[in-house]
Amino acid sequence: MxxxxxxxxxxxxxxxxxxxxxxxxxxxxxxxxxxxxxxxxxxxxxxxxxxxxxxxxxxxxxxxxxxxxxxxxxxxxxxxxxxxxxxxxxxxxxxxxxxxxxxxxxxxxxxxxxxxxxxxxxxxxxxxxxxxxxxxxxxxxxxxxxxxxxxxxxxxxxxxxxxxxxxxxxxxxxxxxxxxxxxxxxxxxxxxxxxxxxxxxxxxxxQPLRYTFLIWVMVIVGGSGNNLGAVLGGFLIWFLWVQVEVLGPGFMTWVTGALPDDSGLKEHLLDSVQHMRLLTMGVILLLVLRFSPRGLLPER
Structure with missing residues (x-):
């Protein structure tokens, strides 16, 4: 008071x-x-x-x-x-x-x-x-x-x-x-x-998704323990994070182009296009952990 x-x-x-x-x-x-x-x-x-x-x-x-x-x-x-x-x-x-x-x-x-x-x-x-x-x-x-x-x-x-x-x-x-x-x-x-x-x-x-998880993905993809790798991961992941929002609707429209207009699956996929950012980050993380677990620029 x-x-x-x-x-x-x-x-x-x-x-x-x-x-x-x-x-x-x-x-x-x-x-x-x-x-x-x-x-x-x-x-x-x-x-x-x-x-x-x-x-x-x-x-x-x-x-x-x-x-x-x-x-x-x-x-x-x-x-x-x-x-x-x-x-x-x-x-x-x-x-x-x-x-x-x-x-x-x-x-x-x-x-x-x-x-x-x-x-x-x-x-x-x-x-x-x-x-x-x-x-x-x-x-x-x-x-x-x-x-x-x-x-x-x-x-x-x-x-x-x-x-x-x-x-x-x-x-x-x-x-x-x-x-x-x-x-x-x-x-x-x-x-x-x-x-x-x-x-x-x-x-x-x-939001933790953007300011915690995304930064972890940047470090993991770039290379933990390598300063240059962290910078590379930051630029790469942020570029993809921004571009997916722009290219996602067009990509999903192309993927669902063969489906009929009254298809429930097509409608669902087009309505869920805003989640492509998360899907893309998850796929990138899985691919890096599978084929380059130490990152693109691993620690020497």
Whole structure:
């Protein structure tokens, strides 16, 4: 009851008209780093309580904790706006409307033979692509350096045989916590980048199928234990995930073309075309596990 007036005042803000409430006016890239730090802090809290569990129980515990966090984001409106979403977040690139209203940008686009609308869209996409590629390259270089360092060899030794590593005097529990925090920090950076790309935070969009299972498929297909394999799997699976939605209806129409129009099977298959994404991911996963169980780019 004490905080209700403040909550009502915050809820009364319309980000579309007045801008997002809060923020320090710093560059958006700083927000990416802060997202990584916050994720690392949350991982430290979770890791201190959950990393003592065995691998299977640890997976169950971390999945359960993630669902608790999502439930809090959806239901605690006073803290996260719940399903009302957080909109109007600043982006690292200018909006298309602002570019189209900029006389200098319009003139440069005309000199290059581009329509202002198409030029603004292309400019923003290229800008985002370069920024994200820069972050990916930095993280990949750091990961490769860590992999080939004494620290990386120690972490592989712990992964392969914890008992032997512990006998050699390595603090296995601390190293588990350390790599858990590092991985969560990278996830936090990625989440902050995606949120600023969308310009909004929608808790209901965070489904385990897309943000847990799909990422596992990327790592398995690319090659677990290989940084380049994980990148390859990410690009490949996401490309297929997007393209299946576009090509799926046409493919199903072609498959059912020989069936009569009044066929119940044809109607059922055409109505179920939205599930082709899941079918495709399952088939790819089965094929990789059957013919290349270590992934497309296996660990050396």
């Amino acid at each position: 004490v905080r209700d007036p403040g909550v009502d005042a915050i809820e009364a803000v319309n980000p579309a008209g007045t801008g997002f409430l809060g923020g320090l006016g710093l560059p958006v890239v700083i927000g990416w780093m802060v997202g990584g730090l916050l994720a690392a802090g949350a991982a430290w809290i979770i890791g201190k309580t959950a990393l003592g569990l065995r691998s299977d129980y640890l997976a169950i515990a971390t999945l359960g904790i993630s669902e608790i966090i999502i439930a809090i984001m959806k239901n605690e409106e006073w803290l996260t706006r719940g399903v009302k979403n957080v909109t109007g977040l600043p982006r690292p690139m200018p909006d298309a409307i602002d570019l189209q209203n900029d006389p200098g940008f319009v003139e440069r686009a005309a000199n290059l033979g581009f329509d202002p609308t198409a030029a603004s869209t292309l400019y923003i996409k290229i800008g985002y692509g370069l920024m994200f590629a820069a972050v990916l390259i930095i993280l990949l270089v750091l990961a490769q350096l860590a992999l080939n360092s004494p620290w990386g060899r120690m972490m592989r030794a712990i992964r392969d045989n914890e008992t032997s590593a512990r006998a050699m005097g390595k603090d296995v529990t601390f190293r588990h916590l350390q790599v858990f925090i590092l991985g969560s920090a990278i996830c936090g950076i990625a989440g902050a980048m995606m949120t600023t790309l969308d310009g909004q935070l929608i808790p209901t969009s965070y």
